[in-house]
Amino acid sequence: MEQLPANDHNWNRKLIHLLWWILLVYEVAAMIGFLFDIYDQPSQWFHSFLQYQVIPTCLLLALMGAGYLAIHFLKRYSDFIMIIWAMTMVCVYMMCIPELMSSYELMSIPIILSSIYFQKKYIIFAYSLGLLSLTALIVSQVYNGYPITPAEVIVSLTVLTATALVCFAIMTKGISLVTELRASVVREQDLLIRNVMIDRLSKVDALTELFNHRSFQEHTDHLISHMPYDTPLELALMDIDNFKKINDTYGHWVGDVVLKTIGGLLKDMLGPDDMSFRYGGEEFAVLFVGKSHDEVLAVCESFMQIVRDTEIPEMPGQALTMSIGLAPYNRNTMKKAWFQQVDECLYIAKRNGKNCIHSYLSGQYT
Numbered sequence: 001m002e003q004l005p006a007n008d009h010n011w012n013r014k015l016i017h018l019l020w021w022i023l024l025v026y027e028v029a030a031m032i033g034f035l036f037d038i039y040d041q042p043s044q045w046f047h048s049f050l051q052y053q054v055i056p057t058c059l060l061l062a063l064m065g066a067g068y069l070a071i072h073f074l075k076r077y078s079d080f081i082m083i084i085w086a087m088t089m090v091c092v093y094m095m096c097i098p099e100l101m102s103s104y105e106l107m108s109i110p111i112i113l114s115s116i117y118f119q120k121k122y123i124i125f126a127y128s129l130g131l132l133s134l135t136a137l138i139v140s141q142v143y144n145g146y147p148i149t150p151a152e153v154i155v156s157l158t159v160l161t162a163t164a165l166v167c168f169a170i171m172t173k174g175i176s177l178v179t180e181l182r183a184s185v186v187r188e189q190d191l192l193i194r195n196v197m198i199d200r201l202s203k204v205d206a207l208t209e210l211f212n213h214r215s216f217q218e219h220t221d222h223l224i225s226h227m228p229y230d231t232p233l234e235l236a237l238m239d240i241d242n243f244k245k246i247n248d249t250y251g252h253w254v255g256d257v258v259l260k261t262i263g264g265l266l267k268d269m270l271g272p273d274d275m276s277f278r279y280g281g282e283e284f285a286v287l288f289v290g291k292s293h294d295e296v297l298a299v300c301e302s303f304m305q306i307v308r309d310t311e312i313p314e315m316p317g318q319a320l321t322m323s324i325g326l327a328p329y330n331r332n333t334m335k336k337a338w339f340q341q342v343d344e345c346l347y348i349a350k351r352n353g354k355n356c357i358h359s360y361l362s363g364q365y366t
Contacts, residue, residue: 104156208263327360
């Protein structure tokens, strides 16, 4: 059976607070009883004060001090110390209050408290300590001439045993609930991870690991809707020159190597505010956010040079080039019209000999 961690200091602090509250309640009750004794038996007020107030209070305060010291120096055994502390407190009350001398069922209280640790060993320890304390009290009372019937002993043993069994049942049910809760949390985490992976697969191109066309549309709509009015936004469409020839000459697997290489170069080159996408086939799209037109041109020119300088081992001696179309977004232009502008710029760059940039604003660049 799975068990919860031991030495729960938070619960031990709560138990100590509970013991202080019990002591406070006893002091209030003892003072009220003392006032009644003064009224009924004025001549014996000192004896009542000593028996019900001074002696129990001194014993309990000494017990509190010993308990604090034991927990401080023996933190490893603090849970066992708390059980002994509670059982000793119960025994003090039973010895000092005549009305409680035969209330042996009170020894079940520490057994109940031991169940908060949700470990079998603490319940067994509390039950064993209860049997030992019960035996010691009965022997002491018999020795002092206090009459005890066999029925009282049997009932007391039955109550202690029944309490321990009930605590075992509660602990077992509690651990079962905790186990089910943990399994439920694990299932929810697995489901969340699967959903994240599915969402990623639906938005990321598996080959280049760039965002796909669907993500491009969603991200563009989001930028247009939420971007500050004066923030510049520019779109670049990039097309690998002669990609069909590469596939026909070297094979489609080499074409995949080229696409993956371009994707890696884009991710390495772009700034944190820019986003790159595999637009479709051998085309890539880049959204430049917060950059001026000249800055975008400089980035694109730098990228084209990086592509020219990149050697593909599977294409020895074959230069790799790209054509790029550029257009800034205008708030007075529809998104569809903007895309058409960029696409037209890319077409012009391809028609003008490829390996160049054509801007909607500035004309052709190489």
